[in-house]
Amino acid sequence: MKLLTEGKSKLALLGSVAVILIVFPLLVAGKPFTINICILAGISIILGMTFSMLFSAGLISLGCAAFYAIGAYASALLTMKLGLNFWLALPLAIIITGAVALAIGSMLVRNPGFSFVVLTLLFALVVAEVVGQLGFFGGWGGIIDIPRPDPIGPIEFSSNISYYYLLLFLLALVVTVFYALYTSRVGRAWRAIKLSASLAQTLGINAYRYRLLAFVVASSAAGLAGSFYAHYYQTVIPSTFSGWVSIYIQLYAVLGGLEFYILGPAVGAVIMTFAPEFLRVIKEFEPLIMGALLLAIILFFPGGILGTLQKLPRFSLASISARMKRIAKGVFTRDNLTK
Amino acid sequence: MALLEIRSLGKYFGGLAAVRDLDLDVFNLEILGLIGPNGAGKTTLFNLVTGFHSPSSGTVIFKGEDITSLRPDQIARKGIGRTFQASTLFMQRTVFDNVFFGSHKHYRQPEWKALLHTPAVRKEESAIKQRVMEILEFMGLASLKDKLAGNLPHGYQRALGLCIALATEPELLLLDEPVTGMNPTETSALLELIRKIRDRGITIVVVEHNMGVVMSLCDRLAVLNYGQKIAEGAPEEVKENKQVIEAYLGKGSSR
Numbered sequence: 001m002k003l004l005t006e007g008k009s010k011l012a013l014l015g016s017v018a019v020i021l022i023v024f025p026l027l028v029a030g031k032p033f034t035i036n037i038c039i040l041a042g043i044s045i046i047l048g049m050t051f052s053m054l055f056s057a058g059l060i061s062l063g064c065a066a067f068y069a070i071g072a073y074a075s076a077l078l079t080m081k082l083g084l085n086f087w088l089a090l091p092l093a094i095i096i097t098g099a100v101a102l103a104i105g106s107m108l109v110r111n112p113g114f115s116f117v118v119l120t121l122l123f124a125l126v127v128a129e130v131v132g133q134l135g136f137f138g139g140w141g142g143i144i145d146i147p148r149p150d151p152i153g154p155i156e157f158s159s160n161i162s163y164y165y166l167l168l169f170l171l172a173l174v175v176t177v178f179y180a181l182y183t184s185r186v187g188r189a190w191r192a193i194k195l196s197a198s199l200a201q202t203l204g205i206n207a208y209r210y211r212l213l214a215f216v217v218a219s220s221a222a223g224l225a226g227s228f229y230a231h232y233y234q235t236v237i238p239s240t241f242s243g244w245v246s247i248y249i250q251l252y253a254v255l256g257g258l259e260f261y262i263l264g265p266a267v268g269a270v271i272m273t274f275a276p277e278f279l280r281v282i283k284e285f286e287p288l289i290m291g292a293l294l295l296a297i298i299l300f301f302p303g304g305i306l307g308t309l310q311k312l313p314r315f316s317l318a319s320i321s322a323r324m325k326r327i328a329k330g331v332f333t334r335d336n337l338t339k
Numbered sequence: 340m341a342l343l344e345i346r347s348l349g350k351y352f353g354g355l356a357a358v359r360d361l362d363l364d365v366f367n368l369e370i371l372g373l374i375g376p377n378g379a380g381k382t383t384l385f386n387l388v389t390g391f392h393s394p395s396s397g398t399v400i401f402k403g404e405d406i407t408s409l410r411p412d413q414i415a416r417k418g419i420g421r422t423f424q425a426s427t428l429f430m431q432r433t434v435f436d437n438v439f440f441g442s443h444k445h446y447r448q449p450e451w452k453a454l455l456h457t458p459a460v461r462k463e464e465s466a467i468k469q470r471v472m473e474i475l476e477f478m479g480l481a482s483l484k485d486k487l488a489g490n491l492p493h494g495y496q497r498a499l500g501l502c503i504a505l506a507t508e509p510e511l512l513l514l515d516e517p518v519t520g521m522n523p524t525e526t527s528a529l530l531e532l533i534r535k536i537r538d539r540g541i542t543i544v545v546v547e548h549n550m551g552v553v554m555s556l557c558d559r560l561a562v563l564n565y566g567q568k569i570a571e572g573a574p575e576e577v578k579e580n581k582q583v584i585e586a587y588l589g590k591g592s593s594r
Contacts, residue, residue, distance in 0.1 A: 204444030
């Protein structure tokens with residue numbers, strides 16, 4: 001968590017990341033394919049963060065994809081069957097996903113151990129099966145021709161770039177809400193519950209209520225990602241939300257570093273979305289190489305990428321910014337200027 | 340009126356009676372020792388009082404209020420704190436964070452405001468952080484505040500467990516074998532701390548096997564055997580009690 005807690009360097013990092021993300025599409029404007037990968041990465045970051053939020057409260061969920069699916073289908077159906085536009089369907093889809101999470105979570109969260117892991121995975125499988133079997137949800141063929149978001153003012157959603165900025169906005173929103181939670185007493189209660197639920201309870205922390213809160217907030221965020229996905233691809237099919245998706249979501253968080261609740265999934269999702277593209281030349285071996293790589297990282301670097309970097313003293317943000325200052329001082333001292 | 344009144348309390352695990360028809364009063368500002376052979380039901384009794392087990396029968400009354408069916412976090416908020424037998428701490432966090440987490444019940448600002456980090460919330464948090472430092476200073480752990488709990492020597496870990504319990508500002512504190520695994524120096528230091536805690540106005544019940552500790556620390560003793568109370572009274576009386584000697588050493592040992 002140190003990377004996240006060093007005040008000034010944190011702001012500097014955040015600012016530079018924001019600038020890069022805003023300017024980036026202009027640099028690759030001619031390559032819609034690259035923008036598409038970025039959008040995929042953005043969705044994956046949100047999904048990875050939902051896993052991390054549950055993990056921060058001591059819950060391991062293999063069902064994040066279920067709420068991704070619920071958000072996507074809710075949003076698709078609200079626009080297709082009720083004729084709502086995206087800007088109304090998005091918040092409604094988030095609320096619907098949250099409500100389902102509240103109903104399911106109030107049962108599952110009571111036993112947070114092994115049964116929770118299994119039941120969340122089972123729930124994800126059931127959701128994918130239900131939307132596939134029932135005609136109302138479009139069956140296995142899915143729902144096609146989902147409308148794009150209505151234009152807001154001069155901004156039309158006809159190109160990838162406008163979607164990119166929409167997603168960037170949504171991502172910033174989710175990060176802000178999650179960050180506010182993690183840095184408040186809610187985040188402290190989650191950490192306490194994760195480290196020792198019984199001790200947390202003797203401190204007056206209602207473990208059930210806080211776990212349920214994490215479940216509902218995380219699932220709502222997954223619903224938001226699903227809603228965006230549906231109107232971006234304009235298609236939802238059940239196979240997009242299979243049990244494998246939940247496994248991938250978990251890997252984003254593990255690869256980046258489980259103790260980094262926001263940066264971890266971001267790093268993990270970006271790497272796992274872009275790496276396969278670089279390995280395209282040897283396409284048939286790509287899953288094999290990715291799998292071996294992941295296995296190696298989890299076995300040898302259990303702290304994930306960020307956890308491993310943090311242990312190297314040279315990589316702490318404070319030391320980097322201190323070094324920059326020293327260099328700057330060296331350059332601008334009077335001796336140097338007069339020479 | 341006693342601070343804590345336990346009335347005909349029972350807890351059965353299957354056919355096994357861990358606690359049976361137990362009556363016990365804990366009076367204001369005393370240090371009550373709870374002793375008895377292994378498996379006598381002492382820790383079960385703690386778990387019943389703090390809501391981790393729900394009793395099969397009987398009632399627990401704290402400050403005149405029935406708390407029998409409350410959850411652990413609700414009971415904690417009523418003012419009963421506890422420590423656990425093993426060092427149960429937030430091992431991967433700093434000493435400071437451990438006590439900071441322990442202060443959870445003192446937040447008064449609503450949660451949604453906490454998310455916005457309003458000035459009132461920040462003021463409340465800094466007041467709580469100040470209290471955390473006061474507790475650490477009181478218990479002599481202030482200089483270790485940035486150390487990870489998991490890296491502390493055993494004696495300090497037990498003291499930190501006490502700090503966490505104190506952070507909830509309990510009126511009644513239940514200590515489960517506080518000096519186990521400590522050397523004599525650590526033990527006497529911790530006993531001194533426990534007395535200091537009582538002098539701050541906190542009633543203490545302590546489960547302990549070390550008879551020397553129990554005799555020097557406690558104002559009163561209650562002896563459990565097979566889930567039942569077999570004796571109660573001043574340490575000197577209890578020590579001479581025939582039934583107690585039998586329970587510890589077997590029949591025929593009493594003089």
